Amino acid sequence: xxxxxxxxxxxxxxxxxxxxxxxxxxxxxxxxxxxxxxxxxxxxxxxxxxxxxxxxxxxxxxxxxxxxxxxxxxxxxxxxxxxxxxxxxxxxxxxxxxxxxxxxxxxxxxxxxxxxxxxxxxxxxxxxxxxxxxxxxxxxxxxxxxxxxxxxxxxxxxxxxxxxxxxxxxxxxxxxxxxxxxxxxxxxxxxxxxxxxxxxxxxxxxxxxxxxxxxxxxxxxxxxxxxxxxxxxxxxxxxxxxxxxxxxxxxxxxxxxxxxxxxxxxxxxxxxxxxxxxxxxxxxxxxxxxxxxxxxxxxxxxxxxxxxxxxxxxxxxxxxxxxxxxxxxxxxxxxxxx
Amino acid sequence: xxxxxxxxxxxxxxxxxxxxxxxxxxxxxxxxxxxxxxxxxxxxxxxxxxxxxxxxxxxxxxxxxxxxxxxxxxxxxxxxxxxxxxxxxxxxxxxxxxxxxxxxxxxxxxxxxxxxxxxxxxxxxxxxxxxxxxxxxxxxxxxxxxxxxxxxxxxxxxxxxxxxxxxxxxxxxxxxxxxxxxxxxxxxxxxxxxxxxxxxxxxxxxxxxxxxxxxxxxxxxxxxxxxxxxxxxxxxxxxxxxxxxxxxxxxxxxxxxxxxxxxxxxxxxxxxxxxxxxxxxxxxxxxxxxxxxxxxxxxxxxxxxxxxxxxxxxxxxxxxxxxxxxxxxxxxxxxxxxxxxxxxxxxxxxxxxxxxxxxxxxxxxxxxxxxxxxxxxxxxxxxxxxxxxxxxxxxxxxxxxxxxxxxxxxxxxxxxxxxxxxxxxxxxxxxxxxxxxxxxxxxxxxxxxxxxxxxxxxxxxxxxxxxxxxxxxxxxxxxxxxxxxxxxxxxxxxxxxxxxxxxxxxxxxxxxxxxxxxxxxxxxxxxxxxxxxxxxxxxxxxxxxxxxxxxxxxxxxxxxxxxxxxxxxxxxxxxxxxxxxxxxxxxxxxxxxxxxxxxxxxxxxxxxxxxx
Numbered sequence: 001x002x003x004x005x006x007x008x009x010x011x012x013x014x015x016x017x018x019x020x021x022x023x024x025x026x027x028x029x030x031x032x033x034x035x036x037x038x039x040x041x042x043x044x045x046x047x048x049x050x051x052x053x054x055x056x057x058x059x060x061x062x063x064x065x066x067x068x069x070x071x072x073x074x075x076x077x078x079x080x081x082x083x084x085x086x087x088x089x090x091x092x093x094x095x096x097x098x099x100x101x102x103x104x105x106x107x108x109x110x111x112x113x114x115x116x117x118x119x120x121x122x123x124x125x126x127x128x129x130x131x132x133x134x135x136x137x138x139x140x141x142x143x144x145x146x147x148x149x150x151x152x153x154x155x156x157x158x159x160x161x162x163x164x165x166x167x168x169x170x171x172x173x174x175x176x177x178x179x180x181x182x183x184x185x186x187x188x189x190x191x192x193x194x195x196x197x198x199x200x201x202x203x204x205x206x207x208x209x210x211x212x213x214x215x216x217x218x219x220x221x222x223x224x225x226x227x228x229x230x231x232x233x234x235x236x237x238x239x240x241x242x243x244x245x246x247x248x249x250x251x252x253x254x255x256x257x258x259x260x261x262x263x264x265x266x267x268x269x270x271x272x273x274x275x276x277x278x279x280x281x282x283x284x285x286x287x288x289x290x291x292x293x294x295x296x297x298x299x300x301x302x303x304x305x306x307x308x309x310x311x312x313x314x315x316x317x318x319x320x321x322x323x324x325x326x327x328x329x330x331x332x333x334x335x336x337x338x
Numbered sequence: 339x340x341x342x343x344x345x346x347x348x349x350x351x352x353x354x355x356x357x358x359x360x361x362x363x364x365x366x367x368x369x370x371x372x373x374x375x376x377x378x379x380x381x382x383x384x385x386x387x388x389x390x391x392x393x394x395x396x397x398x399x400x401x402x403x404x405x406x407x408x409x410x411x412x413x414x415x416x417x418x419x420x421x422x423x424x425x426x427x428x429x430x431x432x433x434x435x436x437x438x439x440x441x442x443x444x445x446x447x448x449x450x451x452x453x454x455x456x457x458x459x460x461x462x463x464x465x466x467x468x469x470x471x472x473x474x475x476x477x478x479x480x481x482x483x484x485x486x487x488x489x490x491x492x493x494x495x496x497x498x499x500x501x502x503x504x505x506x507x508x509x510x511x512x513x514x515x516x517x518x519x520x521x522x523x524x525x526x527x528x529x530x531x532x533x534x535x536x537x538x539x540x541x542x543x544x545x546x547x548x549x550x551x552x553x554x555x556x557x558x559x560x561x562x563x564x565x566x567x568x569x570x571x572x573x574x575x576x577x578x579x580x581x582x583x584x585x586x587x588x589x590x591x592x593x594x595x596x597x598x599x600x601x602x603x604x605x606x607x608x609x610x611x612x613x614x615x616x617x618x619x620x621x622x623x624x625x626x627x628x629x630x631x632x633x634x635x636x637x638x639x640x641x642x643x644x645x646x647x648x649x650x651x652x653x654x655x656x657x658x659x660x661x662x663x664x665x666x667x668x669x670x671x672x673x674x675x676x677x678x679x680x681x682x683x684x685x686x687x688x689x690x691x692x693x694x695x696x697x698x699x700x701x702x703x704x705x706x707x708x709x710x711x712x713x714x715x716x717x718x719x720x721x722x723x724x725x726x727x728x729x730x731x732x733x734x735x736x737x738x739x740x741x742x743x744x745x746x747x748x749x750x751x752x753x754x755x756x757x758x759x760x761x762x763x764x765x766x767x768x769x770x771x772x773x774x775x776x777x778x779x780x781x782x783x784x785x786x787x788x789x790x791x792x793x794x795x796x797x798x799x800x801x802x803x804x805x806x807x808x809x810x811x812x813x814x815x816x817x818x819x820x821x822x823x824x825x826x827x828x829x830x831x832x833x834x835x836x837x838x839x840x841x842x843x844x845x846x847x848x849x850x851x852x853x854x855x856x857x858x859x860x861x862x863x864x865x866x867x868x869x870x871x872x873x874x875x876x877x878x879x880x881x882x883x884x885x886x887x888x889x890x891x892x893x894x895x896x897x898x899x900x901x902x903x904x905x906x907x908x909x910x911x912x913x914x915x916x917x918x919x920x921x922x923x924x925x926x927x928x929x930x931x932x933x934x935x936x937x938x939x940x941x942x943x944x945x946x947x948x949x950x
Contacts, residue, residue: 325869
C-alpha cells in the first residue's frame with residue numbers, strides 16, 4: 001500500500017513544492033496576529049516566510065517559550081515568580097550613570113521608582129556595578145548612589161577608559177538572563193502555565209532548575225541550530241513555516257515544506273534560498289548565470305575554465321535540449337539484438 | 339536687512355494670489371471676512387475665491403482659470419439668504435440666477451475655500467455655525483456620478499464602477515463628429531435618452547450626447563449562456579440596430595521633407611519604384627494618389643500612394659548614370675480591417691508639408707464577446723445571441739432585448755438597477771421621463787401606482803412563455819426597460835490568434851502583440867507547470883521547435899561555431915579551420931548568447947558527446 005503512495009521516479013518535486021508554497025504565498029495577507037502580552041507585532045505571513053527562507057541570523061521579533069517543571073507550571077504565581085527572575089534588567093533602566101570627569105569618577109544613582117517597578121534592590125545594583133567595575137574601587141555615595149573610582153590602567157588615558165566603562169555600566173545586567181525581555185506567563189490549552197518572553201538564550205534559561213529543558217522552544221532557528229544541532233533546526237524551520245501557513249488557513253502538504261527545509265539543511269548548516277544560498281551553489285554555470293549576477297558567474301567560470309555538464313533543468317532549456325526530468329529522463333536500458 | 343525684514347513679517351499672515359506670495363497682513367481672518375463681504379455685495383468679482391489657512395496663517399486668493407467651483411446658498415446667523423420672498427420673485431421670473439449671485443444669495447466656492455466652510459445639507463438642520471447651504475441634495479455628486487439614477491440605492495463600489503463604465507460607453511461623443519478627424523471614434527446608430535433621468539443628466543443636457551439605449555431586460559438564467567456576468571441578447575433586435583455603432587478611424591500621411599531638399603510625393607507609385615506593390619494594391623486611388631471617398635476597402639490596400647526619394651544617392655546603374663529610383667512609402671490599412679472611406683481631407687501639417695487625412699468608417703454590430711453595462715456597475719459580456727422567436731415573451735408579446743442573470747444582483751446590492759427597470763416600465767406605460775435623481779427622485783411607490791394603473795403587476799413581474807416550447811415558465815419574471823450602454827471593449831478589436839507568423843529580426847523568436855500578429859507568450863510560470871508535470875518533450879517543443887530553433891555547425895575539435903564557406907561549399911570552423919563539424923540544433927537565442935559571451939572576451943566551447 002505504501003508503495004502506491006510513493007512519487008514517480010524523475011518527478012520534478014522541487015518545482016511542485018515551490019509552486020505549492022508559492023501560490024498560497026500570493027494569497028497571504030499582511031494581517032498580523034497578536035501574541036498575548038509579548039511583542040505585539042510579531043511578523044507572520046509573507047514577511048515571516050521570507051525571513052525563514054532567507055535563513056536570517058535572528059528573526060525580527062525573537063520569542064522563547066519556556067515550559068516549567070510541574071512544581072512551577074501548575075500555579076500562575078510560581079510561574080510569574082520565575083518570569084520575574086529571568087527577565088533581564090539593565091543598569092541604565094534603573095539608575096542614572098553619570099561621569100564626573102574632574103574627579104575621574106562614575107556615579108551610578110538609582111532611580112527609586114524605576115527600581116521598584118522592576119523589583120530591583122540596591123544590593124542587586126551594587127553587585128552589578130562591582131562586577132562591571134572589576135578591579136576598580138566602588139564606594140557607596142550619597143542618595144542611593146555608587147561611585148566607581150577610575151584609575152589609570154595600562155597605556156590608555158584615564159578619561160578614555162572612563163568613557164568606556166560608562167558605556168559598559170549602562171549595559172550591565174542587574175538581574176535576569178541576558179537577551180530575555182518582557183517575560184509573561186501564558187496559560188496553554190491544557191491549563192499549564194509557561195513563560196513566554198521576547199529574545200532567546202536557551203543555554204542560560206535551561207540552566208535554571210525550574211525549567212523543563214526538554215520542552216524549551218524559540219522561533220529563532222539559528223539559536224536552535226547552535227544549541228541543539230542541524231536536525232532540530234530543520235524541524236523547527238519546518239514547524240515555523242507550517243505555523244505561518246496555518247495562521248493564514250492555507251493548506252500546504254507538509255511534505256512540500258519538508259522538502260524545502262531538507263534542501264536548506266542538507267549541508268549541516270542552514271542555507272538560505274537564493275543568491276547567497278541554494279541557488280548560488282547550483283552545479284552549472286549557465287544555471288547560476290540565468291538566476292542572478294549573470295556576468296559575475298560567467299567571468300568566474302571563464303577564469304577557472306569551468307565546464308557545465310548540463311545536469312540542471314535551466315541549463316538544458318538554454319541550450320535547447322530535452323530537460324532531464326520526467327519523460328525526458330526515461331531511457332531504454334536494454335538494447336535490442338541485431 | 340534680511341533679518342529685519344523677517345522680523346517685520348513675524349506673526350503676520352502671508353498672502354498668496356494665484357499661488358504667488360504678494361505680501362503680509364496683520365489680521366488674516368478679518369481680511370478674508372471683509373473680502374467675502376465685498377464679494378457678496380458685488381464689489382469684488384464673484385469668481386474670486388479666498389481661503390484662510392489658520393494653522394499656517396496664510397491666505398490664498400485664487401482668481402485663475404480651471405478651478406472647479408460649485409454654487410452654494412449663503413447662510414448668515416443660521417438663516418438662509420434665499421428667503422421665501424426672494425424665492426417667490428425667482429418663481430415669478432423677476433429674478434434670475436445672475437441676480438442671485440449679484441445679490442450675494444448664491445456664491446460659488448472652489449475646493450480651497452470650501453475648507454473654511456460649514457455646509458448644511460438641508461435648511462432644517464441650519465445652526466448659527468453654518469456658513470452655507472447646499473443648493474440641492476444631489477449636488478454632492480460629480481459630473482459622471484450625477485448622471486447615474488438612484489445611486490442612493492446602490493453600494494458605493496458599484497457607483498464607482500458605474501461611473502468608470504459610463505466613461506467607456508459608446509454613443510455620441512461630440513455633436514460635430516461628422517466634421518472631426520479623431521484617430522478613433524465611435525458613434526451609436528440609434529442613441530436614445532434614458533427613460534429614467536436625473537437632474538444632473540438634464541442640466542448637462544446629456545440627451546444630446548446620449549450613449550446608450552433603453553433595453554427591455556428580463557432577469558432570469560438562460561441555459562447557462564448568462565453564467566458569471568454573461569448576457570443573452572436578442573439577435574433580431576441587434577439586426578434591427580440595437581447597440582450598433584459606427585467606428586471612425588483616421589489615417590494620415592505627410593509629404594515629408596528630407597535633408598538635401600528632397601521631398602516625398604503623394605502620387606500613384608509607378609512600377610519602377612522600389613517596393614512596388616502591384617497595380618492591384620493601388621486600385622482605389624484617384625489620379626492624385628489619394629483614395630476615392632466612399633470606396634470599400636479591405637485588407638492591406640493602399641489609402642495614400644506615396645513615393646520617397648532614394649535613401650542612398652550612390653545607387654548608380656550599370657551605365658554610370660545616377661538612376662533616381664524612388665522608394666515606395668504608401669499608407670495602407672492595417673491588415674484584417676475593413677471599412678469604407680468616409681472622408682478625405684487634404685491640408686497642411688504644422689511643419690508646412692502637405693498632409694492627407696483619411697477617415698475610415700466601419701460598422702460594429704454587437705456580437706458574442708462584446709461588453710454591455712447598465713448604469714449601476716452591472717456589466718456583462720454577450721454569451722449568446724438568440725433569435726427573437728426563441729426568446730421568452732410576455733402575454734403582451736414583449737420580448738426582452740437582453741437576459742440578465744439574477745445572480746448578478748444580491749451580492750452586489752445594486753437595488754438601483756431594479757428600481758430603474760421599474761421606473762423604465764412605468765415611464766413607458768405612462769409616457770414621459772421618470773426622475774431617478776439621488777434622494778429626491780421618484781419612489782418605488784410612484785412606480786407601483788403607475789404600473790397598477792396601467793394594469794400591470796406593481797412589482798414589475800410578469801408571466802412569460804418559453805419561445806422554444808410555447809409553455810408558460812413556472813415563475814413570474816422581472817422584466818422592464820432599463821438604460822444599457824455598449825462599452826468600448828469590442829471583441830472585433832481584440833480577437834487574435836496565430837499559428838505561424840512573423841518573427842523578430844534579432845532573436846528569430848515570434849513577435850509580440852496583436853498589432854504585429856504576434857504569438858501568445860509561453861512564460862516562465864507556464865514553463866514551470868510543464869516541468870512540474872514532467873512533460874519534457876512539450877517544454878522542448880514550446881521553447882525550441884515552435885520558437886527560434888536553428889541548426890548551427892559546431893567544430894568537434896575546438897568547440898566553436900562553424901561557418902559555411904560558399905566557395906568550397908563546406909562548413910569550416912571559424913577558429914581552427916577544421917572541417918570536422920557537426921550540425922547541432924539549438925535555440926537562436928543561445929547562439930546569440932554564445933556571441934555575446936565571446937564579445938566579453940570569454941571563449942565558450944561546446945563539447946560534444948554521443949547521446950547515450
